[in-house]
Amino acid sequence: MIDLNFLPPAPDSAPNNLGGTVAEIVLNNPRSLNALNSADIAELSAVLSRAAEEKPRALLLRGEGKGFCAGRNIKGLDPREDDATAFLATEVTPLLKQIDDFPAPTFAAVHGPCLGVGLGLALACDVVYVAEDASFGSPFGNLGATLDSGGHSLFVERLGTHRTMDLIITGELISGLEAVRAGLFSKALPAAELVEFSRETARRAARGATLSYLASRALVQDLRDHGVGLWSSVEAENIVQGKLCSTEDYLEGFAAFNAKRTPHFKGA
The missing domain is CATH 1.10.12 (Lyase 2-enoyl-coa Hydratase; Chain  A, domain 2)
Known part of the structure; x- marks a missing residue:
């Protein structure tokens, strides 16, 4: 389930400051750590289009429950019948580009697991704030699969080739705090402060130029x-x-x- 809410301007907004609305999109399937299947991706794309039509001044993307997004939902998936290239190229990549091109500044508030497609969602946003205990990496070798959704580009650019391959081969996950120290994302905060901090920052951006x-x-x-x-x-x-x-x-x-x-x- 994907929820769409519109946050009102902050109480201290000037009355003649036009707009100021923040669209907040929430991945709301906590039982699966907000992992996404094809139907979820189609729904998220439709919600993004609906949000854009309302012309918000900023967008905030976050997840409900214990994690932001654990990646693709592979529950019940038969790998013998799965066309992973088609799934990524025709469903995931267009979604990431849709976020990348959203007609307002975009923010991601990331907590808990952020892997695979979930990592791609965060990467597509302009600004990424993470909980100190968020987790990132590439555990996909355990499935005989590999990192996708832009993960290789991010890790190589900011961590270097050796640390990237270390994460891929070992399946080690790094925390939000370590990720920010390594230059992966914008800022790390205590988990309890993440959502309100992200909302307030998005509101400030919505009041800006x-x-x-x-x-x-x-x-x-x-x-x-x-x-x-x-x-x-x-x-x-x-x-x-x-x-x-x-x-x-x-x-x-x-x-x-x-x-x-x-x-x-x-x-x-």
């Missing part, structure tokens, strides 16, 4: 996906900055700075 955040996301994605060099990135930044100059939020930000008041952004 979200159009500029999305412009930065596009630049970051270009660096991530194409590995453009320094000066190509500088040139792209120059162009984007020029485009932002003509937006209402840019004018409002400068006006508020000069008037020494809080800006009231319209956002994307």
Whole structure:
């Protein structure tokens, strides 16, 4: 089950600050640690589309129960009849791209197991906050399978080849605290504080100049996906900055700075 809620703006939001709504999507099948099968993935995709139609200013993705998402739900799956490539290429990858392209800043609040497809969901978000006792890794060798959903790219880029292969071969899981110290994710928090911290941060983002955040996301994605060099990135930044100059939020930000008041952004 996938739940969709809309969090109201924070009580201290200025009355003329348009929007400010945060869409919160909750993976809500705690009995399976929110593992996803094909039907769940289709439902999550539909919920993401419904959320986008409401034009929220930020999105928060989290899981209910003891874990964020333990990966693919393989209960009752007959491997002799399973087309793993089709499942990943036609169901999982489009879902991850849908999150990657969501028309507002995206946040993941990750606790407990975050593996396989679950790791991919987190990776597709702009910002990932994790509980100190969250767990990440690649235990899939125990199934004769391998890491998927972008896990190799993440681990090699940020942990290096040797630590990546160590995790894959041993099946060891690392904690959220260790993952953040290694540069995998944004911030680690006590589990009891994770959801409210993530919600408040998403609310603050929703009050911000979200159009500029999305412009930065596009630049970051270009660096991530194409590995453009320094000066190509500088040139792209120059162009984007020029485009932002003509937006209402840019004018409002400068006006508020000069008037020494809080800006009231319209956002994307």
